[in-house]
Amino acid sequence: xxxxxxxxxxxxxxxxxxxxxxxxxxxxxxxxxxxxxxxxxxxxxxxxxxxxxxxxxxxxxxxxxxxxxxxxxxxxxxxxxxxxxxxxxxxxxxxxxxxxxxxxxxxxxxxxxxxxxxxxxxxxxxxxxxxxxxxxxxxxxxxxxxxxxxxxxxxxxxxxxxxxxxxxxxxxxxxxxxxxxxxxxxxxxxxxxxxxxxxxxxxxxxxxxxxxxxxxxxxxxxxxxxxxxxxxxxxxxxxxxxxxxxxxxxxxxxxxxxxxxxxxxxxxxxxxxxxxxxxxxxxxxxxxxxxxxxxxxxxxxxxxxxxxxxxxxxxxxxxxxxxxxxxxxxxxxxxxxxxxxxxxxxxxxxxxx
Amino acid sequence: xxxxxxxxxxxxxxxxxxxxxxxxxxxxxxxxxxxxxxxxxxxxxxxxxxxxxxxxxxxxxxxxxxxxxxxxxxxxxxxxxxxxxxxxxxxxxxxxxxxxxxxxxxxxxxxxxxxxxxxxxxxxxxxxxxxxxxxxxxxxxxxxxxxxxxxxxxxxxxxxxxxxxxxxxxxxxxxxxxxxxxxxxxxxxxxxxxxxxxxxxxxxxxxxxxxxxxxxxxxxxxxxxxxxxxxxxxxxxxxxxxxxxxxxxxxxxxxxxxxxxxxxxxxxxxxxxxxxxxxxxxxxxxxxxxxxxxxxxxxxxxxxxxxxxxxxxxxxxxxxxxxxxxxxxxxxxxxxxxxxxxxxxxxxxxxxxxxxxxxxxxxxxxxxxxxxxxxxxxxxxxxxxxxxxxxxxxxxxxxxxxxxxxxxxxxxxxxxxxxxxxxxxxxxxxxxxxxxxxxxxxxxx
Numbered sequence: 001x002x003x004x005x006x007x008x009x010x011x012x013x014x015x016x017x018x019x020x021x022x023x024x025x026x027x028x029x030x031x032x033x034x035x036x037x038x039x040x041x042x043x044x045x046x047x048x049x050x051x052x053x054x055x056x057x058x059x060x061x062x063x064x065x066x067x068x069x070x071x072x073x074x075x076x077x078x079x080x081x082x083x084x085x086x087x088x089x090x091x092x093x094x095x096x097x098x099x100x101x102x103x104x105x106x107x108x109x110x111x112x113x114x115x116x117x118x119x120x121x122x123x124x125x126x127x128x129x130x131x132x133x134x135x136x137x138x139x140x141x142x143x144x145x146x147x148x149x150x151x152x153x154x155x156x157x158x159x160x161x162x163x164x165x166x167x168x169x170x171x172x173x174x175x176x177x178x179x180x181x182x183x184x185x186x187x188x189x190x191x192x193x194x195x196x197x198x199x200x201x202x203x204x205x206x207x208x209x210x211x212x213x214x215x216x217x218x219x220x221x222x223x224x225x226x227x228x229x230x231x232x233x234x235x236x237x238x239x240x241x242x243x244x245x246x247x248x249x250x251x252x253x254x255x256x257x258x259x260x261x262x263x264x265x266x267x268x269x270x271x272x273x274x275x276x277x278x279x280x281x282x283x284x285x286x287x288x289x290x291x292x293x294x295x296x297x298x299x300x301x302x303x304x305x306x307x308x309x310x311x312x313x314x315x316x317x318x319x320x321x322x323x324x325x326x327x328x329x330x331x332x333x334x335x336x337x338x339x340x341x342x343x344x345x346x347x348x349x350x351x352x353x
Numbered sequence: 354x355x356x357x358x359x360x361x362x363x364x365x366x367x368x369x370x371x372x373x374x375x376x377x378x379x380x381x382x383x384x385x386x387x388x389x390x391x392x393x394x395x396x397x398x399x400x401x402x403x404x405x406x407x408x409x410x411x412x413x414x415x416x417x418x419x420x421x422x423x424x425x426x427x428x429x430x431x432x433x434x435x436x437x438x439x440x441x442x443x444x445x446x447x448x449x450x451x452x453x454x455x456x457x458x459x460x461x462x463x464x465x466x467x468x469x470x471x472x473x474x475x476x477x478x479x480x481x482x483x484x485x486x487x488x489x490x491x492x493x494x495x496x497x498x499x500x501x502x503x504x505x506x507x508x509x510x511x512x513x514x515x516x517x518x519x520x521x522x523x524x525x526x527x528x529x530x531x532x533x534x535x536x537x538x539x540x541x542x543x544x545x546x547x548x549x550x551x552x553x554x555x556x557x558x559x560x561x562x563x564x565x566x567x568x569x570x571x572x573x574x575x576x577x578x579x580x581x582x583x584x585x586x587x588x589x590x591x592x593x594x595x596x597x598x599x600x601x602x603x604x605x606x607x608x609x610x611x612x613x614x615x616x617x618x619x620x621x622x623x624x625x626x627x628x629x630x631x632x633x634x635x636x637x638x639x640x641x642x643x644x645x646x647x648x649x650x651x652x653x654x655x656x657x658x659x660x661x662x663x664x665x666x667x668x669x670x671x672x673x674x675x676x677x678x679x680x681x682x683x684x685x686x687x688x689x690x691x692x693x694x695x696x697x698x699x700x701x702x703x704x705x706x707x708x709x710x711x712x713x714x715x716x717x718x719x720x721x722x723x724x725x726x727x728x729x730x731x732x733x734x735x736x737x738x739x740x741x742x743x744x745x746x747x748x749x750x751x752x753x754x755x756x757x758x759x760x761x762x763x764x765x766x767x768x769x770x771x772x773x774x775x776x777x778x779x780x781x782x783x784x785x786x787x788x789x790x791x792x793x794x795x796x797x798x
Contacts, residue, residue, distance in 0.1 A: 045446040049439060143538065154486060154505075155539020156466045160783065170470075246438055248466040250539060253438055289443065292433075305431040306393025306402070313394075 057265035057277035059233030065272035068206030073134030075258035081235025082242035112231020270330025388448035407678020477703030491777035502743030510764035568594025595623035644671030647724030
């Protein structure tokens, strides 16, 4: 990773009011307009998975982008969150679901802390491999012990319907709004933390561990905090994935591929940037669908769906490589530049190198 | 234009393009549409291409030969899932907006689970032939879900009954020793309680041995099998695990004709890579393989003759997965036909096709009339029984092709029904579903 990748992209203070305005407008559209105009496909196939994956990307970004610890175990923590929420709602039926989510996040954070321990000794590549252990171990545990899936014969669980304060959110709009609210709240929390002294110590650890220690940053505590917070956020994303999106859980759904997917979201979207996770998730969720539609419309008659799928993979792969070469700081930086080019943020333009 | 700019332009052009190409609505009224959530890419591609190839070949045959079902043309399109749940869900949402959906056939347990709620709300039948959620056999609870022909519990019972027949009767099972070599996944472990139940009833012992996914190394498992010397080994495998099991069995000297494969260990793709080691291996199936059945001959003549066949490799015509696709096609088309007899010869709604599936009764004579005598036995679906009493048969691999070596064997449905109902009623209670009364429904129809 070069310095360019690790440079935080949202440091300009003068850009903040405009950003806040943009986010506000986005929220108004997301909460107020979309539910009125969108169809089931938009919510169930695009927006809800986008929100869940964006949240997972945000969680990983705390760890990888802000603190500089590479992890390949993200989908394991999603699985922990999903299974924890399922078992909490099953075994403690009196508990309100919002509390279930919170506790599921806490459980995921606890597991994250355990698997974060090696980070106190290991760095970089070695740490990535040790987080891989989390990935395989968690999947194995859910596979091996039937208790987690309530003895379900096939191991695939149907989750109970989503109910908040007695209101059933079983329609696609309801589940979307629920995800949106959770994602907004958690994102706000993460944003606050990254802008606080704690957030700065995360970045200090990432940029130079020894220097951070010298200026009095408790490196070990900060690393564990990053693992805990990251796993908490990813665990909540797992709950959304299972309860709001798929409404079914199976261990195989949280495999290594998903971990890589989340890592790509962070890399493509932009490391150490809140909106990077959303941009990256947007690309990962929407782009294959765009390609599928386009491919179907343009070449549908020529190939069977298998060939079509393969060519889409190639195109997506090339695009990712293209993005990384042309703009290694991710979509977030690309967006910055696009805005600059239009002259909307002339003031900040001079401040940038 | 710099590269980023070019990329940007391409991206937005693509977005615009998609907006313009939103679902092609407005198909003719008299078309019955089969949305196919197929998979031709990824680790399960061998099964996907064969199954969906056979399904499409049969639909093509009905269109070309008969002009559709009573004049109603059959249409379909494919959406690639790669056997992944979220892709399947996306496909479901994409395809359901098209008119005249007859039935869903994802051929994936995970995708089927994710669709159970939705098909109930959208009132369209979900077919999981030869697999699926066992307790969805109870149609009183799972109104729109049909694990046609064979659920995993019946499969297990069929295998045990076959072994009993080989040994000379169910009472001969007493004291026998079975080892089940299963894939280390929910699928692999699904039948553990049923083996337990059957072992207690018939007095044999069962040893469950797990092979971690993907199963390309089984030395230790087979050494432990050699130590415990079971009378039979049941192979509940998938993919590469199957040929490796057969090869390793040969290495440790376990007789191959005492290894019995389940429905996901019964294809050509499972035995050909094992070469000589697979010669004499027997596996369960609901549909015989081979292309000698009249319906297959017609497909070869009408569909492949006109160069409209779906399989790229014509050698796969009549293979296990291809024939399963054809049988699945027959079941779907006949359900539509039966429903048309009640509701009229037009494009039906999903709920009407569901009625057709619940009255899908194909006896031996009807199966013969369809040109499928010997391909599969019969089916008898009802409101309460969504599996439909499918029979199983056993095929032995002779090194070149599968040869049927048993009669059509009936699983012990009566024995399994109580555990299925226990599970389905628990599901009904959990999800607030009113259990249907089959007698009342039949009376009102």
